[in-house]
Amino acid sequence: MSCLVRPAKRSDAPELARLTLELGYTNAAAEIESRLHALLLRPNHFIAVAVGDPPSLLGWIAAERRLILESGDIVEIVGLDVDATHQRAGIGRALVAAMEQWAVSKGVSTL
Secondary structure, three states: OOOOEEEEEEEHHHHHHHHHHOOOOOOHHHHHHHHHHHHHHHOOEEEEEEEOOOEEEEEEEEEEEEEOOOEEEEEEEEEEEOHHHHOOOOHHHHHHHHHHHHHHHHHOOOO
């Protein structure tokens, strides 16, 4: 399945809330929007979504750049979700690839 991976936007909050419900988190769209807004302002955070055709959110990824005492600068995936009806279609792989490109653009090679 083809998808477009793009940076998350505040308007994605309702669909992100729907997807996190699949993971067992009961978040209202307003809660997700508030957190998303705060995280998008932080340069060490990466949040992207996969959008299908017709347009619908198929998944998301969140990663954080961290300085770790024992290993230095790393990027760690802190959240990853693909809609249950679209798993095993390469969407997770596309999201991880976008995160890897972001990490490289930040000069980080350890994931």
